[in-house]
Amino acid sequence: MKNKSYCSLLSFSAVLMLAFLSSCSAQKKNDVLANPWKVKQQIEKSVIVPVFKxxxxxxxxxxxxxxxxxxxxxxxxxxxxxxxxxxxxxxxxxxxxxxxxxxxxxxxxxxxxxxxxxxxxxxxxxxxxxxxxxxxxxxxxxxxxxxxxxxxxxxxxxxxxxxxxxxxxxxxxxxxxxxxxxxxxxxxxxxxxxxxxxxxxxxxxxxxxxxxxxxxxxxxxxxxxxxxxxxxxxxxxxxxxxxxxxxxxxxxxxxxxxxxxxxxxxxxxxxxxxxxxxxxxxxxxxxxxxxxDCIAIKSGKDGDGRRVAMKSENIIVKDCMMLDGHGGVVMGSEMTGGIKNVFVENCKMDSPNLDRAIRIKSNSRRGGIVENVFVRNIEVGQVKEAVLRINMFYNVYGNQTGNFIPQVKNVILENVKVKNGGKFGVLAQGYKELPIDNVVLKNVTIDKVGKAYSIENVTNIQFINTTINGEKVESPK
CATH class of the missing domain: 2.160.20.10 (Single-stranded right-handed beta-helix, Pectin lyase-like)
Structure with missing residues (x-):
């Protein structure tokens, strides 16, 4: 009886420990979303800059x-x-x-x-x-x-x-x-x-x-x-x-x-x-x-990316100027290993030959996940196609379909001003099986844009204090 009670106590303790570890893991994951710019500062402090004789x-x-x-x-x-x-x-x-x-x-x-x-x-x-x-x-x-x-x-x-x-x-x-x-x-x-x-x-x-x-x-x-x-x-x-x-x-x-x-x-x-x-x-x-692309964050392609299985993570872009380019800050299309924790702040983007400001691109041959993209304090003069472009059906070199559906979640734009937004404020296309999730535009102003947004298979998209062509935009229901 004593042994049985003792074993039960051990089992209960193990369950508590697993619950605690799981809670800590979840808390750690949520820390980035709760205070991304504090995480960004921690990353900056950890980066070692070379010193030479x-x-x-x-x-x-x-x-x-x-x-x-x-x-x-x-x-x-x-x-x-x-x-x-x-x-x-x-x-x-x-x-x-x-x-x-x-x-x-x-x-x-x-x-x-x-x-x-x-x-x-x-x-x-x-x-x-x-x-x-x-x-x-x-x-x-x-x-x-x-x-x-x-x-x-x-x-x-x-x-x-x-x-x-x-x-x-x-x-x-x-x-x-x-x-x-x-x-x-x-x-x-x-x-x-x-x-x-x-x-x-x-x-x-x-x-x-x-x-x-x-x-x-x-x-x-x-x-x-x-x-x-x-x-x-x-x-x-x-x-x-x-x-x-x-x-x-x-x-x-x-x-x-x-x-x-x-x-x-x-x-x-x-x-x-x-x-x-x-x-x-x-x-x-x-x-x-x-x-x-001015900046393109990548993590391998297709089968070779799955072999290496290594993320690109903790990427900081700040105080930069983007002129001509297919995109200002881009993730993909070679993103099979995954991309995590991208911070973009205090940048200026402006050119009649700049197609998009922020872009994420993949397809079902590439697969991969992009998560936790934080953008703030961006000034955009002119872009051709879209301020934010998320394309999970990116096609180059012919047929690029497969069985690896890409995933995008947690893309947050804050304090962004755009003078000439091109065709779309947000242009996003995801998969029905795995929709793009949690896209937020907060304190964003976009002028001279053809259409506020065009979205397909996107869940939890929010427009908070965002105006496009002078009108406040409500979040889709």
Whole structure:
């Protein structure tokens, strides 16, 4: 009898403990919704910004020659090697034009461009060796990004100089296969079945990444700056122009700060900044003028995204200017691993060539979940299509349907002013089986917009103190 009572007591205690843990877990989840901007501040405090020794290593002292004619790859390699071997510091690029192939950073190295410095990157694809990278959300072995770091810590690219990818309709861009970017019959492009399609299939078939060999002849353009599996990284103040593909790409990285950077690049897929599978990323004081999304948060694509199964989370965007682009701050379409806790504040967005302010896009082949998106204090001059666009039927490269219904919940816009809202204030389309849930517009003013909203399969959408075209908008019932 004593043992039975004792066992009952233990069982009751276990139940209480489980209930307590469950309550704590639920409370933790609700904390973000209850006070998102406090959570944002906590994230900011946790992000480690790299610090470097005062020692400097001028690339000229390692044989670099300005003028934009001599290839200075070896000088960059030697300077970076000396820097990291001696405990780190700054690798200095002085005023002048310096041509080079890809630059691979190492631990404790700050690549610093002085005012008047310009790094010109080679347009010869053969100069870019195979490395572990990614193309449109699928991992592979492909051409090295122009600036690359793999599994490094405490790294940076800083200074007032220019990073020039030299991409144009004759170099890199035509690889996309579009005539507007220089492609014509007889030129290779990514759409050959042996190129991009083969890569996507390798992801679906779970081929080991090391066996997904692309590079020369595959026409998959490299990213400009990629920090892959890195911790404590910084990009500050530089101007980046003429990128082959995605511009700034933190990949599987933690504690990344992008501060005061200007991106001007209008080529195909020229997203300004694409955090992917990354955590604790701060993008601030930047200007984006791009050929694709200004900022696009990603987490892998389709089968390969399900293999990696890693969220992008704790992404902060603040005090930025978005000009041309498909979207100001975008989540997707490569979002299979999920996106969580995105904070956007004090940004300005304005251009006749800016399609949307906030955009979320996926489809039933991608799947994935986007949850907890908080936007406040945004000024929008002009957008073409919509202020908020949520599209769960995003279609590119043909049929993109499957059995993985994407989910979106908790999207909160507050204190947003729009002068010219384009076609829709809110344009959202979800699935009947899994509707978009909990969309809130609070203290939002949108003028010169065609229609207040067009929604399908959206639950719990609220308009609180929101006016569109001068009239207060009531929440749909």
């Amino acid at each position: 005062k020692q400097t290593y001028n690339i000229v002292d390692f044989g670099a020659k300005s003028g934009g004619i001599d290839n200075n790859s070896e000088a960059f390699k030697k300077a970076i090697a000396a820097c990291t071997e001696n405990g780190g510091g700054k690798v200095i690029v002085p005023a002048g034009k310096f041509l080079t192939g890809p630059i691979h950073l190492d631990n404790n190295v700050n690549l610093h461009l002085e005012d008047g410095a310009e790094i010109l990157f080679s347009t010869k694809s053969s100069d870019y060796p195979l490395v572990k990278t990614t193309f449109e959300g699928t991992e592979c072995m492909n051409h090295s990004p122009l600036i690359y770091a793999y599994n490094k810590k405490n790294i940076a690219v800083t200074g007032k100089g220019i990073l020039n990818g030299q991409a144009d309709n004759d170099n890199w861009w035509y690889w996309c296969g579009a005539k507007q970017y220089g492609w014509k019959e007889g030129r290779g492009n990514q759409n050959d079945p042996q190129n991009r399609i083969r890569l996507v299939e390798s992801g679906e078939q779970n081929v080991p990444v090391e066996q997904r060999i692309f590079g020369e002849g595959s026409y998959l353009r490299p990213n400009f700056i990629e920090f892959h599996t890195c911790t404590d990284a910084l990009i500050k103040d530089v101007k980046i122009i003429n990128a082959p593909f995605w511009v700034i790409h933190p990949m599987k990285s933690t504690n990344v700060t992008v501060d005061g950077v200007t991106v001007e690049s209008h080529g195909p897929n020229n997203d300004g900044c694409d955090p992917e599978y990354s955590k604790n990323v701060i993008i601030k004081n930047c200007t984006f003028n791009t050929g694709d």
